[in-house]
Amino acid sequence: xxxxxxxxxxxxxxxxxxxxxxxxxxxxxxxxxxxxxxxxxxxxxxxxxxxxxxxxxxxxxxxxxxxxxxxxxxxxxxxxxxxxxxxxxxxxxxxxxxxxxxxxx
Numbered sequence: 300x301x302x303x304x305x306x307x308x309x310x311x312x313x314x315x316x317x318x319x320x321x322x323x324x325x326x327x328x329x330x331x332x333x334x335x336x337x338x339x340x341x342x343x344x345x346x347x348x349x350x351x352x353x354x355x356x357x358x359x360x361x362x363x364x365x366x367x368x369x370x371x372x373x374x375x376x377x378x379x380x381x382x383x384x385x386x387x388x389x390x391x392x393x394x395x396x397x398x399x400x401x402x403x404x
Contacts, residue, residue: 340359
């Protein structure tokens with residue numbers, strides 16, 4: 300189910316992080332960082348720091364939904380969209396490996 304609010308995004312990111320921890324997957328690194336960014340964006344919206352706070356909230360939710368959708372597709376054996384496929388590919392390789400690169404050309 301797609302998030303409708305930033306709080307729902309945070310909750311879904313928590314789910315991705317928890318599953319990655321359970322499975323010992325490096326797929327949890329990005330959502331852990333992105334969760335912190337999402338909280339900062341939420342705080343910024345609440346403080347009115349953006350030129351268009353409602354638009355920023357919508358952008359945050361839309362972007363997060365794309366990412367969460369890609370991770371769920373990967374975990375369920377589906378094929379994520381091309382930009383979503385790179386993090387799942389990189390998570391399979393060792394951090395020092397250069398065998399997997401992100402190229403969407």
